[in-house]
Amino acid sequence: MTPPLRFPRPLRPGDRIGVTSPSAGASGAAAERVGFSVEWLRGRGYDVVVGECMDGTGLTSAPAGERAAELTRMLADPDIACVVPPWGGETAIDLVDLLDWDVLVAADPTWLVGYSDLSTVLVPITTRLGWATIHGDNLADTPYAVPDGLLHWLDLAGGPGPFVQRDSGLVTDWVRFETDPTATEWTHVGTRAWEVLGGGTLDVSGRLIGGCTETIANLAGTPYGDVRAWAETLDEPTLVYVEACEENAVNICRYLHALRLAGWFDRAAAVLVGKTYAPDHPDLTQREAVADALGRLDLPIVMDLEIGYVPPHLPLVNGALGRVVVDGDRREITQTLA
Template identity: 50%
Template sequence: MSAEPATAVRYPAPLRPGDRIGVTAPSAGVPDRLWARVELTREFLEAKGFRVEIGECMHTPSHVSAPREKRAAELMRMLTDPAIRAVVPPWGGETGIDLLDLLDFAAIAAADPTWCVGYSDTTTWLTPLTLRTGIATIHGQNFMDTLYRTPDGVAHWTDVAASSPGSEITQRSPGSWRGAGFDDWVADPGASEYDLDQPGTWRRIDSEDADEPVTLHGRLVAGCVETVGFLAGGEYGNVTGFAEDFAPEGVIHVLDVAEWPAYDICRALHAMRLHGWFDRSTGILVSRTKALSSPDLSQDEAVLDALAMLGVPIISDVECGHVPPYLALVNGATTTVRFGAGENSITQTLT
């Protein structure tokens, strides 16, 4: 099969000083006690020369920021406004799935592409946006993470969004991660340093040799298992269709395991496999997670139970989940993953 895509992935224009960044919460809003961090992040981005528009759907009348019609309308406005060059939610949430059928993906595809950034529940609409339109998006980091300085080897989302089509972006495991919980943004709303207090890097879990080198190639598709798992097999989670249109070379899958215990993750991954999510997989990257294992089924074993039968390399403890630091990975980009022999890296080319 030809390695040329039937249709080219589209990359938004590079984010430049003077551009407007839209901030809206399609799922969970920000409580008043944390609003100081929103303002400090706005000031940080404005000091870099960006203009920041804080939307109306940003607060917490309930577990979501506003009724689904209002959230969908604000997101659609920002995605199709040519003056807004990036849309960055504060974070994820729980039930962003409720607005999918209100989004006009044809209108989004017809507009100038806009960088969208996020992970967790944000991937409930961000990943379908890439799958359905072929517009690249950024998985990892979000508005409330923006103040944090990224460690050596990890790109900040603003730098990735500043990349031009054709650019090459290489990120590497920093070899350490944060074992402690979240910072107290009430006491210190300007927290900007990750305390990466635990050593550790990627592991290969599909091989008896956890360090066995391997190189993966394909276009990257990322998502949070607890949210995109519900989309597999439907019109919003058609990875096979994306591969046919945009990625005949195959797909590198990135799985963010946020919080579900091992049994739940095992069931979800089996369901995703049965619905064709992994049919074009050339390899799988699984996030480092603090989610619970069970006495007779670890998180590694849950992944292997569902996905080892695919016969592709599976690399775990990648910085692509809810444990800091977070790689800023481009959904849809041509991707090469190098593991082992002293190099754990992801190189993406915006082609």
Template identity: 50%
Template sequence: MTIRYPRPLRPGDTIGVTAPSAGVATPLHRRLLHAADVVRAKGYDVRLGETPTGEGIVSAPADVRAAELTTMLTDPAVRAVVPPWGGELATDLLGRLDWDALAADPTWLVGYSDVSTVQLPLTLRTGVATLHGQNLMDTPYDVPAGLLGWWEVASAAQEGEELVQRSPRRYRSSGWDDYENEPQVSTWTLDAAGSWLRLDGEDPAAPVDVQGRVIGGCLETVSLLAGTPYGDVARFAAEHAPEGLVVYLDILEWDAFAVGRALWAMRHAGWFDAANAVLVSRTHAPDGDGFTQHDAVRDALGDLGIPLLADVECGHVPPYLALVNGALARVQHGPEESAITQRLVP
């Protein structure tokens, strides 16, 4: 089997906005509408569903969310679906989705956080590429030099084209912008310096240069799919990735002990058997008592004999890489530069 990519976005295409997990509370609707206007300004039509303005832990009952997501992903006029953001309980959709129908005419499913709870199974089960990048509410931000916006990746995604991103080596040290009072904020506050770090026991300055198929998502959600039909990474690697894998993980809020347990569970389920490298996000999540987030990665994965890179821009700490699940990637890291080059090849 080979990886299948949705066709590139073209001017005038429709972008669907649905909320498979959490909706946007009323005080933040101005940000939601502004983000939709920003997408329109990029040359696309926007179809705003009923769920994005839903209140509560989830935007609507599971059947309603599943139906709206399915409608948008299977409508030939909709060429990308970009939820406003993640949430907590997208996992309740997994048994309600017709995966073959979603894969029949592939559409870009874009986002991160709890959106990856649906993205990962879509790629693992069907071989259809998905795009782990900014959510809709992040779209108004200027993309830092060296990175790509989701719309740039989805519109430039010609087969075989190289999509190169380089770490800006700056990040946001804390907090979030006030969307209620500043709904049009468009500049990230990247007030701290920091580069990727090697955690695999090799010389920290030793260069990394590896390749593999990209796969991953938000640790707090996708780790719970390990060992289920929706998180069979080992099967995906056997069917789609003879080159091996580049596994990336976004750590949101679990403390270091929980992260360590999750990584061990994923390891037991075969997530890293075909990995050529593991990328772990920069995180503001807490350490444990004498046990750091980096210790958790070293404890669970340190003896795999592959590069382990931490503080990568693949998590909830801005800014964000745009990573295509299923793409063939080359990861390079050294004292002067850290980069990932993705090619959208079958």
């Protein structure tokens, strides 16, 4: 039986934030950026502690057992209020069955924040423990200024809401670490607005759950990605969000079909899809991939939210009650942490 939803206590200046790398670590200019981001948080009053699993010279920051042990320790430590990785990586799936779930069940919930490969951990922390988690900036992105309409993940971790975020209309990019490891302003690239696939308007509510398509699809059908069972314990429908990193449209189509077949959308009121730089296939665009895999669900699909690899970032709380409205010039999402 999935436990009831539990929201970590609000994060406040003075609280301790743990930094560890459940997937990839940091080296070179990337390590400089991580160091700057740690000091950025300290400058805002947070007590930041950096773990041992941070090596960026290989695929992962440490062996899977060591990464799982450090993440378990930080999440279960009552003196740590939040855990954030430097960024994602490739193979966080190798530690999900090595986390000490018995220890975590007995612990008070702690905020876990990130995106990309960290989706592999965020989803089971929410669906297996009932802890709310934040799909938002990793540590290296945390110092970037938040554009009008959006909120920082620190804002969402800091209280119960309701938190209202509106379509920023922006497409931006990172400043490369090698160019400036201390950058705090996104590079403006263009504009793009949320829209309902196929046209129309919507006003829907549900519990949020989702993440990076390329990583969460590998959890589908396992005890660590049983969103269908989790959704069946809720009093509300779900709002499932997905976003693509770099796979071409055919592979994204396959992954979305896998999530559909695993029941991820069985109790969904809508699907939210992030902007992406992932390539099209000669015979299939990314938009067509979404329509092919999810169009048969007869659910509204909202395209081009700021929830993935195209910054700026709109943080979402897995487990929060969300309401999404797209109607003319009104394009917003409201999240309540209760």
